[in-house]
Amino acid sequence: MRKLLALIGFIIVCNLHALESTDMTVVLDANEAPPFFSASMPHDGMVGEIIYEISKASNIKTIINYKPLSRMIEDDSNNDLGNPAFFINNQDFNSIIPIIVYHMSFYYYSNDKNKKHIKIESLHDLKGSKIGVLKGSLINLLFFKNQGIVFVTSYSQESLFKKLRLKRVDYVIEVEFVGEFIINKLFPSQKDNFKSIKIQSNHNPIAIMLAEDEKDVDIITKKYREGLEKIIENGTYQRVINKYFPEQEITSDWLKNLNKFKELYNFGEEL
């Protein structure tokens, strides 16, 4: 009898251990957006690597599946990665977990060292300017037209910065990380001539968005959230960001903004 009880006990312990170490597999759809996500970069780019570390810390196997953005938006039963603003009009998510927050900046080109830095404090300061933006990113063209602002659109971010260098546009509006990444890639010897003006208070998150019908979605949400907290606390998060942007510090403002988006999309729920 004792032997039988010991055997049952052993089996229960083994099963509990197996349950704990079982990897859950989650597929997240993303689209090519270097340096945030790219199949050609180690660990899928900067945010891809943060997700890899979160997954490791939370014992989840995460697969990033690349798709064109239009297909990601059209599919209303998938898990998505990106700025929730692009997706929440078309899909109800069970949970939205912001991973990083980015700012947008105005970039301009000037090789005149004596020229004062330009200030942009209102749309009035942009009157008569030509601004380069990525095709599809403009929400209200008529509004800007009435303000006397001209937009030049392009299918690729690299082409926008080439136009800026050739002074075919006065400014390019771009996500600060992306702008830096492209300037370093295309114009490493001229990078100091590219100046940027951060648009204050205009920040957006990149988040994991989990579908309503994802299996075990509440457990996965909890694990991802805990994993993110763990890697922020143990410095892994800072280390990954610094791999791509050596001077970027994870300040209290960074974390405050991250927390703001965490609350904004889930307010009223127990997080």
Next chain:
Amino acid sequence: MTKFTLKFLVFLVVLATVPLMATGPRISAHLIPTNKNEIFALDMPPFISTEVNRGGMLSEIVTVAFSEEKKEVAITIVPLRSMIKYYIVQENALAVMGRHVVLEKEYKTTFVSFPLYLASESYVYYKPLNENKIHYNGKLSSLQGLTYGASSGEDVKAYKKESIKVKQSRALSMFKKLKKGSVDFISLPKESVKWFLNEKFSDDKKDFTFIDGSDKLNPIKIYFNLSNAKGKELAAAFKKGFRKITKNGKYISILEKYEKNPSKVKSQLNYIDKSLK
């Protein structure tokens, strides 16, 4: 034109209208934050929406009413009710507007509210899945056992009392859930139902139908937060400006862009006139 060419052209149109990256910038009228009085509004086309000209009928009415009093406002349209809650609780927002945005008991603050439009709502179902399933006799008990697609923030106690299951959703998802059969009926303003069917479900809009006898009236309001230092002043300015535009014809001319039936426009005007007394 071959089928392939047609498909390719459709693909090009889609490509041209969809942003290329889910992490790219979104450039809207709020690109550079201003010191204007910010009002947070919950998306519900055609009343409030970034997909409708001038932010929708009610965004235009509010902006025009304030401009009568030389006040500038910025209306920020958000997709989730949780975002409206966040701005009230965490940022002490000056004002919010929309359908089901405020249940007074949820907040420690007090609001002064004005109806902007009296919406006629009706239950809607998807005929191919529910033709013989729904027999509404004017009482909720006749819908027992079905699943109701409710809006976030909607008071659903009466449904639960009658053993009607409730699933909360955003408006576009409600229509998708009707088609999938994960909800059996929904309730939205008739103007919104027509907008969604024309804009998003034009191919099978005939399969969605209103449930006879389920009409009810629900005002869509703007709420000014009296805990915000500017709340009282802006509420008074709005009331004055709103009254002016109901007298000088501007309110009617905005309504007429969306409602072609003159008697419906007149009854809206009468309702607003009474509510402002």
